[in-house]
Amino acid sequence: MKNSILSLQKKTRGAAPVQEPFAPDPADTSALHVRDLTVAYYRKPVLWDVDLDVPHAVVAGIVGPNGAGKSTLIKAILDLVPHTSGTVKIFGQPYRRQRRRVGYVPQRESVDWEYPITALELVAMGLYRKIGWFRPVGQAYRKQALEALADVGMADLAHRQISRLSGGQQQRIFLARALVQDAEVYFMDEPFAGVDASTEKAIIEILQRLRADGKTVFVVHHDLETVRQYFDYLIMLNMRIVAAGPVSDVFTSENLRRTYGGRLTLLDRAVDAIGRTPE
Amino acid sequence: MMVDRLLRVLTLADYNTRVVMFGTVMLGVTGGVVGVFLLLRRRALLADAVSHAALPGVATAFMLVMAFGGDPRSLPLLLLGALVSGLLGMVCVLMISRYTRLSQDAALGIVLSVFFGFGIVLLGIIQRMRGAPAAGLNHFIYGRTASMIRSDALLIGVAAIVVLVITVLLFKEFRLFTFDPGFASGDGWPVHRLDALLMTLVVSVTVIGLQAVGIILVIAILVLPPATARFWTDRLAPMVVLSGVLGAIGAYAGTALSASMPRMPAGAAIVVSHGSLFVLSMLFGRVRGVLHELSAQRRLSRRTLKQNLLRALYECEETGDIATPETQTLHLLRARGWSPRELRMAIRLLRREKSIYQSTDGRWLFSEAGRVRAARVTRNHRLWEVYLLEHADTAPAHVDQGADYIEHVLGDELISELERAIPRFGKVVPASVHVIDSAGRPT
Numbered sequence: 001m002k003n004s005i006l007s008l009q010k011k012t013r014g015a016a017p018v019q020e021p022f023a024p025d026p027a028d029t030s031a032l033h034v035r036d037l038t039v040a041y042y043r044k045p046v047l048w049d050v051d052l053d054v055p056h057a058v059v060a061g062i063v064g065p066n067g068a069g070k071s072t073l074i075k076a077i078l079d080l081v082p083h084t085s086g087t088v089k090i091f092g093q094p095y096r097r098q099r100r101r102v103g104y105v106p107q108r109e110s111v112d113w114e115y116p117i118t119a120l121e122l123v124a125m126g127l128y129r130k131i132g133w134f135r136p137v138g139q140a141y142r143k144q145a146l147e148a149l150a151d152v153g154m155a156d157l158a159h160r161q162i163s164r165l166s167g168g169q170q171q172r173i174f175l176a177r178a179l180v181q182d183a184e185v186y187f188m189d190e191p192f193a194g195v196d197a198s199t200e201k202a203i204i205e206i207l208q209r210l211r212a213d214g215k216t217v218f219v220v221h222h223d224l225e226t227v228r229q230y231f232d233y234l235i236m237l238n239m240r241i242v243a244a245g246p247v248s249d250v251f252t253s254e255n256l257r258r259t260y261g262g263r264l265t266l267l268d269r270a271v272d273a274i275g276r277t278p279e
Numbered sequence: 280m281m282v283d284r285l286l287r288v289l290t291l292a293d294y295n296t297r298v299v300m301f302g303t304v305m306l307g308v309t310g311g312v313v314g315v316f317l318l319l320r321r322r323a324l325l326a327d328a329v330s331h332a333a334l335p336g337v338a339t340a341f342m343l344v345m346a347f348g349g350d351p352r353s354l355p356l357l358l359l360g361a362l363v364s365g366l367l368g369m370v371c372v373l374m375i376s377r378y379t380r381l382s383q384d385a386a387l388g389i390v391l392s393v394f395f396g397f398g399i400v401l402l403g404i405i406q407r408m409r410g411a412p413a414a415g416l417n418h419f420i421y422g423r424t425a426s427m428i429r430s431d432a433l434l435i436g437v438a439a440i441v442v443l444v445i446t447v448l449l450f451k452e453f454r455l456f457t458f459d460p461g462f463a464s465g466d467g468w469p470v471h472r473l474d475a476l477l478m479t480l481v482v483s484v485t486v487i488g489l490q491a492v493g494i495i496l497v498i499a500i501l502v503l504p505p506a507t508a509r510f511w512t513d514r515l516a517p518m519v520v521l522s523g524v525l526g527a528i529g530a531y532a533g534t535a536l537s538a539s540m541p542r543m544p545a546g547a548a549i550v551v552s553h554g555s556l557f558v559l560s561m562l563f564g565r566v567r568g569v570l571h572e573l574s575a576q577r578r579l580s581r582r583t584l585k586q587n588l589l590r591a592l593y594e595c596e597e598t599g600d601i602a603t604p605e606t607q608t609l610h611l612l613r614a615r616g617w618s619p620r621e622l623r624m625a626i627r628l629l630r631r632e633k634s635i636y637q638s639t640d641g642r643w644l645f646s647e648a649g650r651v652r653a654a655r656v657t658r659n660h661r662l663w664e665v666y667l668l669e670h671a672d673t674a675p676a677h678v679d680q681g682a683d684y685i686e687h688v689l690g691d692e693l694i695s696e697l698e699r700a701i702p703r704f705g706k707v708v709p710a711s712v713h714v715i716d717s718a719g720r721p722t
Contacts, residue, residue, distance in 0.1 A: 042380070078465045099467035106461045115319060115458050116515045125455050129466050134448050161513035181466065 028092035031056035031185050031216035032077070037086030039069070039076045046072045048240045050086070054233060056184075057214045059207050061221045061231035061247075065260050068238045070220045071107065074187045078104060090185055100129065103183030105174050107190050113163045119173045120158040123148050126180035148176040152202055168199030175206060186210065186217045193222065204230060227251055285539040296538060299424045302432035303491050303530040303549065309439040310488060310500035311508075311526025312446050313480050315519050318505045319457040320477065324384070325372060327498040328391040330485045332368020333361035334398025334494055337419055338405060345411060352415055354431050354490060361419075361486045368394050369478060395494070422493025422546030424534060431490060438487045442480050446519075453477060454515055492546035500526060503553035510564025529553035581628060587615050588625040589634065589653040590660055592643065594711070604641035658708040662697045665709060669701070 034052040038045060047069040054060055062070050075081045077088050079095060090098040103126075124137050124145040131141055149155050152172040157165060162173070171191055178186055191203055207230065210217050218235075221227070227234060227247060234250050236242040242259045243250040291297045317323060340360025345351045368390050375386035405411050418426065446453065456463040456473045464470040481501065488497040508522040533549030562569055591614040595607065611622055626643060629635045634649030645653060 075461075080461055080464055099465075102465065104462055104465035106459065106465075110461055111459045112319075112321075116509065116513050116518050117454070117458060118514060121454075121515070122458075125459070125462070126466075128451060128455055129468070131451070133452070136451060177462075187465075 030054055030089070031058075031091060032218070033087075033089040033092070034077065035087045037073075037076060037088065038084045039072055039081060040084045045084075045239065047076060050237075050241055052235065052241065052244055054216065054218075054235075054244070056091075056216045057211055058233040059211050059217045059219065059231050060233035060235055061219050061227055062235045062237055063221050063224065063227065063259070064237035064242075068259075070237055071189050073235075073237060074104075074189055074218065074220060078102070078187060098185075101184040103178040103181040103186040105178045105186070105188040105191055108167065108170055108174065108193065110189075113165075113170065115162065117162055118159050119149060119154060119162060119165065119169075120145055122162055122173050123176045123180060126177035129181075145176075145180060148180045149173065151179065152176045152206070166196070168195040171195050172199055172202060175203060179206070184215055186215060188217065188219045190220045190222065192219075224256070285535060288535045288538045298429050298432045299427050299538065299545075300531065300534055302427050302435045303424060303534045303545065304527045305432075305436050305439040306484070306488050306491055307500060307504070307526035307528075307530030307549070308523045309442050309526070310484050311504035311522035311524070312443060312519055313477075313484050314501035314503075314526075315505040315508070315515070315522050316446070316453045316457050316477055317481050317501055318509075320474075322478070322481075323498070323502045324387050325369060325478070326481050326485055326501045328372055328387045328394075329365045329369050329482050330489065330494045330497045331391045331398075332371075332394035333365040333486060333489060334395055334419065335401055336360035336362070336364025336367075336398075337416065337489070338398055338401035339364070341405060341411075341416060342401070342408075345408070352412060355434060357419075358434075358486050358489065361489055362482065364394065365482045365486055366479070369482060418493070419489050420494050421544045422489070422491050422496065424491050424537060424545035427490060435487045435491075438483055442483055445476070445480060449473070449476070450516075450519075492549055493544070496546040496550045499550040499553055500530070503550070503557050504529065507553070507557045507560045510560040510567045513566050525553075525556055529556055584621070584625045585628050585632075585634075586656045588622075588629055589649070589656045591615055592635070592645065593650075593653040593657045596645075607642050654708055659694055659697075661709045661711060662694070662701055664711075665701055666697055 030053040032052060032054040034050055037047060037050040039047040050073065062073065064070050072081060076083050076086075077095065088095050090102060095102070120142065121137075124141060126148075127137070127141045127144060131137060137145075146155065146158055149158050152175055154169060154172050154176070157169065162170065165173070171194075175188075175191060178188070192200055195203070207217055207219070211232075219231070221230070228251065231247055233245070234247045235244045236250060236255055236259045238259050243252075243255040287293060288296050291300055317326060337357050337360050340357050341351045343360075344353065344356050349356070351357075371394075372383070372386045372390045375381055375389065376383040379386075381389075402416055405416065415426065452468065452473055455466075456468060456470050457477075460470050460474075463473075484501060485497050488500055492500055504522040504526040505518065507525050508518045511521060512518050529552040530549055532552040534545055536552070537543040537545040537548040560568065563571075565571060588611070591611050594614065595610055608622070611617070612619065617625070626635070629649065630637075633646055634652055635643045636646055638644050
């Protein structure tokens, strides 16, 4: 598994092999570099001192129990929630300067599906930054969005209002919207949640294709049984990073126990204490 | 007499009517267009807080202008005051809900009442000021179009055009961030600034609407037209256009009503017109109207009932034990878990379309056409079951439910696709994937 990651990296980019002798600073070469990231809501930490260096061209799962901060990690990386401290770099540059290289699939529940918009119009949103300010979505872009819809097997539902789609179909158009963003690093928040078997299969195919194209994908995931099958890199999270690395290295029962087996009591108490202290 | 007057108003015979009509209709269009995005951003009540928060601004502007020796009835200056304090109120709402743990509805209630109360206090002070022409100020609360003069209407017109141009230019950006702010922000769009711009447009519409519609009711011109339009379309661009048109119609009708009846406040008349359009659309809207949804539901449930009985009868014939009317009835009741009432209803529906008839011994039998229909229904059901089994990794236990639910909405196109996916059956009715027991229940 480890070998295959390395060989893939060499094949796709020729740059940035991570584990060579005298390798450059990982902050400059990693697809994602995170240092000391702490996020707190009303002084109650949700993420604590997160450090990450993830090589490119991997499909990385993010797992952990409920409330472990999986979604928050993605949102903090994308600047959607304010961080208390820490730095985030994408390919060696601060996220703000790398937005064009980043794609995002939010949680399906995060939007109002009654919104008056068709599947095609939703997918075309992924093209807006290419289209630029003020200009309407032209014919060429509409065609591109339609192709992306066909790509996820939804061409015949292009003109349907989005509330009239099934959960799996909704997830597919979210994915299609991210695909047309044509990014290099993708963050997907629970794309497998509540989807049917065929959608799951379609998503996996897309993930594999993205990796083969040298893209890096982060996927918040719930189902531990499928971890080995879907991912080659794994981030095990429970407020802090329990383990991160190639799946074959870190997906061990010891790490699982540390991630899921009850929170560390001392950490819990420290969190409570911080939440209570007045300034 | 009144008809005469109404006619003169409707045909815009008088100059004054034309001025007022221009003002309110422009306002209606703008409110309708901007309101769409306000509604989709789920901030409708914020507009209410903003309009109420405008009152202290109007009063303060009045006092300041008087103190500096100007004419305190000058509309632009009063509206400038309204704009400032309306924006201030909005910022207060957003700050309270952001920096305290109070929810936004609490923040709205607090700002709305405190600002409005403060405004009323200021009005009370103005009433006691010597030589202040304070009577006009009360009109801001309920709105009064009669006082609208040419320059007021022009002010509304210019503001409306600016607001409309911005909305058209930023149509795509507004759609993006009102639908999915998280994605928009991740995609690099300045969501906070876009949000602030949209809210500024909302405040502007609110402020220019104060004179005509009044503080209490101005929210209606922002909320009612888009809510009404939504019953007729599932797409944003048509919704925006329709909402603007509805805004104009409501404003026209309301203004006419108010102009032809003495002492009828224009704001209230406009809101009542909008309200009537809303109720009509809620009932009869083609996309989401209540009647439309109810009748669609009823059609589907009747179709489901009929198809289920056709298939149950067909399966009875296949298994063969329906010797007497009693066993047949028992069989049918068990097959679908129907109540006797539901079965009677299903029988009545099938009989009416002449799919079945009652034989002399009391059993229900297929007519020629009925048998063809039943065979088709059964075939579709089983094709779908086989498809689910073979192509969707669904557990067999769920197959029957899935097929039951979905087969009734399969179109011809989907059926022929099913046939292509499972070509081995040709045109025959495949055997059931379930073993059917003697009572007709799948095991």
